[in-house]
Amino acid sequence: MAVVTPLHSQWHPGELAVQRMLGIPARNNPTVYGLKQAHAHRVTVSPLVAFGTLDKYGNPWVTVWGGEAGFCRPIAENVLGVNSATDARFDPVMQALFAAQGDVQKSNAEETDLEPRTRSIITEEVIKFEGGKIMAALSIDLETRDRLKLAGRFIAGSAAHTSPGVANLQIAFAVEEALGNCPKYLNKKHIVPHVPTPQLVSVDKGLPLPREAVELIEKADLFFIASKHGDGGMDVNHRGGPPGFVRVFRNEASGGRTGGEGGLVLVYPEYSGNRLYQTLGNLNEDPVAGLVIPDFETSDVLYLTGRTTILVGERAATYMPRAKLAVRIDVTEARFVRGGLPFRGHFIDHSPYNPPVRPLATEKSIIQEDGNTNAIAIATLLTRQVITPTISRYVFILKPPENQKRDRRGLRAWFPGQHVTFDFSSELDHGYSHMRDEDPQSLNDDFVRTFTISAPLDRKSLADVAESIEADGKVATSSELRLLRVGVEPELEIVVRRHGSATALLANWNLRVPLEVPVLGFGGVEDFRMPVARVKSDRHTKESVFIAGGVGITPLLAQAAAVLEMQDSGERGGLQVLWSLRAEDLPFAVDAFTRIEGLGPVTKLFVTGSLDESQDRRKVLDTVQNMGAQAVDRRMARDDVLSIGESGRRKFFCCTGPGMMKTLLQWTEGEDVVFESFEY
Numbered sequence: 001m002a003v004v005t006p007l008h009s010q011w012h013p014g015e016l017a018v019q020r021m022l023g024i025p026a027r028n029n030p031t032v033y034g035l036k037q038a039h040a041h042r043v044t045v046s047p048l049v050a051f052g053t054l055d056k057y058g059n060p061w062v063t064v065w066g067g068e069a070g071f072c073r074p075i076a077e078n079v080l081g082v083n084s085a086t087d088a089r090f091d092p093v094m095q096a097l098f099a100a101q102g103d104v105q106k107s108n109a110e111e112t113d114l115e116p117r118t119r120s121i122i123t124e125e126v127i128k129f130e131g132g133k134i135m136a137a138l139s140i141d142l143e144t145r146d147r148l149k150l151a152g153r154f155i156a157g158s159a160a161h162t163s164p165g166v167a168n169l170q171i172a173f174a175v176e177e178a179l180g181n182c183p184k185y186l187n188k189k190h191i192v193p194h195v196p197t198p199q200l201v202s203v204d205k206g207l208p209l210p211r212e213a214v215e216l217i218e219k220a221d222l223f224f225i226a227s228k229h230g231d232g233g234m235d236v237n238h239r240g241g242p243p244g245f246v247r248v249f250r251n252e253a254s255g256g257r258t259g260g261e262g263g264l265v266l267v268y269p270e271y272s273g274n275r276l277y278q279t280l281g282n283l284n285e286d287p288v289a290g291l292v293i294p295d296f297e298t299s300d301v302l303y304l305t306g307r308t309t310i311l312v313g314e315r316a317a318t319y320m321p322r323a324k325l326a327v328r329i330d331v332t333e334a335r336f337v338r339g340g341l342p343f344r345g346h347f348i349d350h351s352p353y354n355p356p357v358r359p360l361a362t363e364k365s366i367i368q369e370d371g372n373t374n375a376i377a378i379a380t381l382l383t384r385q386v387i388t389p390t391i392s393r394y395v396f397i398l399k400p401p402e403n404q405k406r407d408r409r410g411l412r413a414w415f416p417g418q419h420v421t422f423d424f425s426s427e428l429d430h431g432y433s434h435m436r437d438e439d440p441q442s443l444n445d446d447f448v449r450t451f452t453i454s455a456p457l458d459r460k461s462l463a464d465v466a467e468s469i470e471a472d473g474k475v476a477t478s479s480e481l482r483l484l485r486v487g488v489e490p491e492l493e494i495v496v497r498r499h500g501s502a503t504a505l506l507a508n509w510n511l512r513v514p515l516e517v518p519v520l521g522f523g524g525v526e527d528f529r530m531p532v533a534r535v536k537s538d539r540h541t542k543e544s545v546f547i548a549g550g551v552g553i554t555p556l557l558a559q560a561a562a563v564l565e566m567q568d569s570g571e572r573g574g575l576q577v578l579w580s581l582r583a584e585d586l587p588f589a590v591d592a593f594t595r596i597e598g599l600g601p602v603t604k605l606f607v608t609g610s611l612d613e614s615q616d617r618r619k620v621l622d623t624v625q626n627m628g629a630q631a632v633d634r635r636m637a638r639d640d641v642l643s644i645g646e647s648g649r650r651k652f653f654c655c656t657g658p659g660m661m662k663t664l665l666q667w668t669e670g671e672d673v674v675f676e677s678f679e680y
Contacts, residue, residue: 014285052226060290061092062226067193067343088167136234145183185240188348206334227282296345375518549656601628
């Protein structure tokens with residue numbers, strides 16, 4: 001009698017390699033043999049199952065079938081039966097299972113119509129493969145966020161045409177392995193059946209992608225991925241996150257505008273999951289994968305297959321700053337099919353575990369270093385000043401990291417209006433946790449935070465640099481003059497609103513105990529620096545209009561003194577400020593006007609909300625107005641913005657929350673506008 005060895009004691013070499021690479025403690029493999037009764041029930045109540053298999057070239061593909069609960073259910077011990085409408089023309093898994101063996105695919109030279117690399121399927125016959133055909137599946141219920149991984153073999157199946165391009169599929173799938181899986185990044189959707197009406201949009205091998213397919217990727221919050229290992233193992237899993245978490249690194253024909261190799265390349269971040277790394281283990285051993293990206297609103301679908309690269313640490317950050325683990329997919333074939341899915345989905349709710357979208361380094365000018373070892377400086381908290389109950393000023397002193405050589409020129413200086421990136425992980429990262437419902441965001445928090453610098457650099461630090469360069473007999477360039485000499489320990493100031501774990505740490509820290517935070521770098525939009533050059537003879541110099549919401553004023557605080565000095569000297573240009581501020585934050589305005597002479601008279605405050613009864617609102621408003629500011633008790637309006645200066649002779653600098661920013665960009669359409677978000 002044969003003895004079945006439980007799989008929980010086994011990891012294959014690829015899985016072990018990834019676990020060692022990522023420093024995961026040894027643990028048993030929780031995968032179980034066969035289809036347990038509880039697992040069978042979970043499949044039966046799920047309206048969708050993603051199925052993966054290999055084509056005749058060994059390429060993995062994956063699709064999604066279903067539309068309502070019960071289409072996939074147990075029909076024998078360890079056997080699932082599937083009954084679903086399917087795309088019979090372009091679905092790559094259907095073709096791998098049912099394509100007529102004698103129908104040879106076209107050569108690349110002949111692939112010029114809209115139905116390349118597809119074969120007619122065998123219908124009205126039972127299809128079997130000797131020894132079974134390798135398959136894997138993922139049962140998923142997007143309303144309950146339940147999912148179950150399955151692996152095994154296709155036993156037999158048949159397909160019957162029901163309408164042009166559509167077939168009713170019936171298959172028997174023998175389950176050899178099953179594993180309940182992590183639900184963290186599933187966004188809730190209500191699934192309903194839909195009759196497919198498949199139309200293939202892509203031509204040749206589908207590359208580069210048409211714009212419709214790129215837009216599908218850009219809004220996708222879920223895809224399924226099929227991987228393989230050795231000759232007899234497959235895995236189908238899902239990856240989810242906020243809409244847009246998958247990024248298009250390149251989508252070009254060979255020899256495109258970059259002159260490079262062209263092709264389609266995708267990058268997505270690997271979030272904190274159950275830390276089994278079964279998919280990555282497969283990719284480490286056999287770096288090929290199939291993806292399916294469904295459009296739940298339209299039933300359009302994008303099928304992909306290609307080669308993968310696992311990106312860890314610095315390599316991940318090179319592509320996707322702040323990501324510590326990511327996957328690059330070089331796509332070799334794609335099929336974008338309109339109306340190809342047998343279901344649609346109505347959005348219910350996003351997962352509370354979703355982290356923010358992480359743009360590629362090529363998409364956004366943000367710092368690319370990651371981790372303490374890449375720190376360019378260490379910031380030690382020096383002072384804390386509470387301005388309002390939720391807004392405080394923090395001053396740090398910067399020193400070079402102990403583990404880095406001291407450059408003779410010292411630390412590169414920052415510009416007024418730039419932001420600084422801190423890494424709080426050493427204080428806030430408390431290690432691995434599979435689920436944390438009371439604080440879901442903490443599981444994917446890299447504890448990297450970016451704050452706008454709210455005060456200019458000490459000029460003495462820059463003067464010291466100039467002296468040291470001249471003393472060495474060197475010609476000082478403008479870039480060299482931005483450097484801080486070794487031995488100078490400059491102070492850095494930020495003004496922030498308390499929101500989240502990092503700012504709570506700063507607010508509650510005992511100042512008698514040193515707090516040291518690695519600095520990863522400085523960044524910011526160069527165009528966001530306001531003009532301070534002396535331009536008496538330039539009749540075309542534009543007036544600067546700074547529009548801020550709340551703490552969005554901080555980029556101006558670092559620049560205002562120099563800009564106002566230019567204005568007071570009679571130079572052309574000038575500054576006007578429109579600042580929307582909550583009533584309870586009016587002391588912040590008093591603080592800013594006190595510290596920066598001349599800022600009050602050029603500022604119009606739009607006060608919203610009401611102060612606590614314990615505060616004397618009239619007194620604070622009188623103080624603001626006595627400092628020269630104009631204060632109105634209402635929201636900012638379009639006329640307030642466009643009545644300043646003349647169109648073509650003004651430049652708007654905007655730093656607000658996303659809602660207000662959207663409105664401002666509508667109001668200032670056609671104007672000279674630069675903007676930055678304070679929600680880094």
